[in-house]
Amino acid sequence: xxxxxxxxxxxxxxxxxxxxxxxxxxxxxxxxxxxxxxxxxxxxxxxxxxxxxxxxxxxxxxxxxxxxxxxxxxxxxxxxxxxxxxxxxxxxxxxxxxxxxxxxxxxxxxxxxxxxxxxxxxxxxxxxxxxxxxxxxxxxxxxxxxxxxxxxxxxxxxxxxxxxxxxxxxxxxxxxxxxxxxxxxxxxxxxxxxxxxxxxxxxxxxxxxxxxxxxxxxxxxxxxxxxxxxxxxxxxxxxxxxxxxxxxxxxxxxxxxxxxxxxxxxxxxxxxxxxxxxxxxxxxxxxxxxxxxxxxxxxxxxxxxxxxxxxxxxxxxxxxxxxxxxxxxxx
Numbered sequence: 311x312x313x314x315x316x317x318x319x320x321x322x323x324x325x326x327x328x329x330x331x332x333x334x335x336x337x338x339x340x341x342x343x344x345x346x347x348x349x350x351x352x353x354x355x356x357x358x359x360x361x362x363x364x365x366x367x368x369x370x371x372x373x374x375x376x377x378x379x380x381x382x383x384x385x386x387x388x389x390x391x392x393x394x395x396x397x398x399x400x401x402x403x404x405x406x407x408x409x410x411x412x413x414x415x416x417x418x419x420x421x422x423x424x425x426x427x428x429x430x431x432x433x434x435x436x437x438x439x440x441x442x443x444x445x446x447x448x449x450x451x452x453x454x455x456x457x458x459x460x461x462x463x464x465x466x467x468x469x470x471x472x473x474x475x476x477x478x479x480x481x482x483x484x485x486x487x488x489x490x491x492x493x494x495x496x497x498x499x500x501x502x503x504x505x506x507x508x509x510x511x512x513x514x515x516x517x518x519x520x521x522x523x524x525x526x527x528x529x530x531x532x533x534x535x536x537x538x539x540x541x542x543x544x545x546x547x548x549x550x551x552x553x554x555x556x557x558x559x560x561x562x563x564x565x566x567x568x569x570x571x572x573x574x575x576x577x578x579x580x581x582x583x584x585x586x587x588x589x590x591x592x593x594x595x596x597x598x599x600x601x602x603x604x605x606x607x608x609x610x611x612x613x614x615x616x617x618x619x620x621x622x623x624x625x626x627x628x629x630x631x632x633x634x635x636x637x638x639x640x641x
Contacts (some may be wrong), residue, residue, distance in 0.1 A: 316377050319567050323373045326571075326578045330366030333581030334359040340594045347594070350437035351417050357441040358410040361448075362577035364403030369574045372397030373567065376468070387461030391468035397570075398455035402445075404573050405452045405489060409444035411540055412493050414533055416440075419500040422507055422526055451488055454481060482555040490548040497537050504530055532587045536580060543576035 337359040341352045376395040381387055392398060417432050455470070462469035472478040508527050547569040554561035584591045 315564065315567075319571070320374045320377075322571060323370060323574065326574050327366050327370040327374070329582070330574070330578040331363060333578065334362045334366070336595060336598065337581050337584065337591075340591060340598055343598065344594055350432040350434050351414070353434075353437050354410060354414055354417065354432075354440060357444065358407055358414070358580065361403040361406040361410060361444075362580060365400045365407065365574060365577040368394075368397050368400030368403070369570060371395055372400065372468075373570065381461060381466065381468075383461060383463055388459075391459050391461045392456050396455065396459040396468040398452065398459060401452040401455065402448050404577065405448035406444050407577060408489055408493050408540065408544070409447055410441075411537060412496055413440040413444060415497040415500045415537065418504055418530060418533055422504045422530065425522070425526075451484075479555060482551055486548050486552050489544060494541060494545075501530075501534055501537065505534075532583070535587060536583055539579055539583060540576055543572045543579075547572040 338356050341347045341356050372395060379395065381395065382390060390396075420427070420429070420431070458470045458472055459468055460471050461467075462471075470478075472481075508523070508530060550559075550565050550569045551561070553559045554565065559565065585595065
């Protein structure tokens with residue numbers, strides 16, 4: 311019989327899985343199906359959404375399906391724990407999500423501090439490098455779990471086994487640096503410079519320059535909001551594990567579930583933040599949903615009125631190539 315704690319967490323995780331998969335899939339579709347939104351920085355957002363989807367899939371398996379599963383043992387059980395039920399690929403996605411936020415912060419810094427310089431301009435090549443590096447680093451760090459996660463016959467579940475306790479302690483402390491101190495320090499420094507430049511220095515007064523400035527301010531507000539959400543979710547998670555590492559608390563199942571739920575919530579909430587903050591995203595999302603609904607009733611029908619209504623936004627998007635098109639309409 312399933313415990314009440316499992317049923318409670320499973321219900322919460324199920325809701326987050328649905329919101330995560332639907333929301334982040336819509337983000338990807340909105341970018342890929344709108345030609346004027348296919349900018350390098352928007353592809354970074356696609357990379358972020360992809361990482362968040364990976365979190366949703368494998369955290370869902372780990373916390374909803376795996377506890378109710380009659381798990382195979384021996385080598386088959388070890389294999390499933392490493393690649394399916396242990397949630398390791400979900401943590402790879404979570405770390406890739408963090409590094410994607412750092413990449414976006416770097417892009418914002420150069421777009422605001424050096425708007426007319428080619429040095430910091432985000433090209434397709436640089437975008438691809440950012441994306442590849444984020445996944446390689448995430449795999450190198452979180453991928454340690456592929457070597458330490460095994461099936462525990464006594465616990466009847468996946469568990470982490472280290473050859474020496476010191477390795478476990480170092481790795482746990484390392485998470486605080488890799489997923490907490492380091493990215494927060496980088497983003498904090500970059501966004502502090504950006505905020506000071508946008509809000510506390512004298513800017514050009516030409517009409518075109520003022521329009522560009524307003525656009526950068528709107529975009530910066532949104533990415534800072536996403537970063538704050540990341541901090542609010544990850545800092546408590548890292549604190550829980552750090553307290554367990556120091557011996558201040560004895561880590562129990564409920565601690566692990568809460569910590570994982572916080573990380574999962576971070577991956578779930580990003581599309582909601584876009585929808586709340588960006589009128590452009592809401593508009594394209596509405597068009598996407600309307601198009602899908604109309605195709606269900608009348609296939610191959612084109613709605614010219616819908617395309618015409620979005621035309622002003624498209625024109626506005628092209629004014630500032632260095633800004634995130636998805637967020638040009640941030641309120």
